[in-house]
Amino acid sequence: MTNAESANHAGDWRIYRGTGLPGAAADSLPSPPPWRRFDGEGTASHPEDDDGDGGRRIGRSRTQPRVPDPREVAMVNAAIHLRRPLLVTGRPGTGKSSLAYLVAAELGLGPVLKWPVSSRTKLQDGLYLYDAIGRVQAARAHLEERSDIGNYIRLGPLGTALLPFEKPRVLLIDELDKSDIDLPNDLLNVFEDGEYEIDELVRIAKQQPEVAVLTNDRGGSAIVKDGRVRPRAFPIVIVTSNGEREFPPAFLRRCLRLEMRPPTIEQLGQMVAAQFGETDGLDIRGLIRQFLEQSERVGGLASDQLLNAVHLAAELATSGAYQTDDEWRELLEAIWHPLSSLEAE
Structure with missing residues (x-):
């Protein structure tokens, strides 16, 4: 019996325990509510190695369990069950960003997809970027094998998180309060619909329905069909804020909120x-x-x-x-x- 099965057998709804130690298997995660289920086609490759990024964030000595804040455990589990973004606030240095790495490590969800936000960040940066100039230059140089459009489309952290992985990825949207005023509102449709289109691939879908594009994972690639990206399992999204400004009510309505207290x-x-x-x-x-x-x-x-x-x-x-x-x-x-x-x- 797995840890998750033991917890469920005991009537415990918590999947994430906050100890920092490997816990429930990712394939034992609870099913989302009906309105948060998606039917993305295909299966994206799920990387297992994060090149030590998690160890740098949360430490490598995991023999002693971490003692978590019960509020943290409750809100993370609520976000997992509901598949809603978790907005984590608090002053700098309270472990807001590290929470994403703890969740990924404990649930075995692979490398965290990190999207650092600045005042110049746009929604498009998180979804995908198309290098049209690079493709034209390759075509002019008669590099036919390099001019395939998929070689010039790279999915961003948000765009990669919405691929049809068998198990959800953990997406960290870091310091959203630093963004342009429009970005939180721009995220709403993606959070609700759980999908997006790559315009450059939609236009050629009849001639080339399947295209291999680059992802935000190191050396990663994925097949996009008909220019549409839709998940099988909505990602676990953790959004951090240092409280530099308030977010629109429509954005807050779609998030759960956790205030990180200073560590003891x-x-x-x-x-x-x-x-x-x-x-x-x-x-x-x-x-x-x-x-x-x-x-x-x-x-x-x-x-x-x-x-x-x-x-x-x-x-x-x-x-x-x-x-x-x-x-x-x-x-x-x-x-x-x-x-x-x-x-x-």
Whole structure:
């Protein structure tokens, strides 16, 4: 009996446990509600290796289970059951982006598809890009084998997530609050319809109904039929925001919301252990207390600022280089600088 079957047998609706340890098998995920089911044709290849990206994000030492916030576990599971985007808010460094990697690792859903957003990001960037100039140049150079249109279409993170995978992918839309004001509204139709068309392939669908295009996965490709992309399983979408602005009501209505709280001393200790393993000779708990005190003084620090301090402390301890208390305090002040100019004043 799998972990998921054991949980279901016990009447537990939770698939994601938030421990960071491999849990339920992806093929045991619950069926979405009828209005969130899709009938995409074909099967896209699901990559298993993320080139160590998940390990960099959540750490490689997974022998000790992470202690999650019950609110986090509840909202992630609700998003999985309903197949609705989860809007994760909170100040920088509270683990918003890492949540996507935890979900993917625990449920065995493969590499996370990450879409970092800026003020110039458009919906088209997330769906696909067509390199028309590159194709024309190849045709002029008589490179017939390179001028096939599929070689010049690359699906973006959102476009790749909507391919007909057997099991859902995890899509991270990072820092959506930095986007142009129109992007959240532009996402609504894609979130509702669960599909999109590639105009360049729709126009040639009668002559070439199936085209192999490039995907957002490293070395990945997929067959697109009749220029239409539609999933078999809607992706697990995690959208992060630092709260720089509000989103339209229509967008919020389609999302579940989770406010990430600052990590506790125990959670910070687990994060350090996951990244560094054994840290003999270092007073990690004392360093974490200092970090929390400084964080409170300056209005909030990011968790990676703690990891930077631990790494530097370990390097200095290993090298045997002597540091006076004043020198070490000066280094910590440089690492634990405020996250905004107002806090620095």
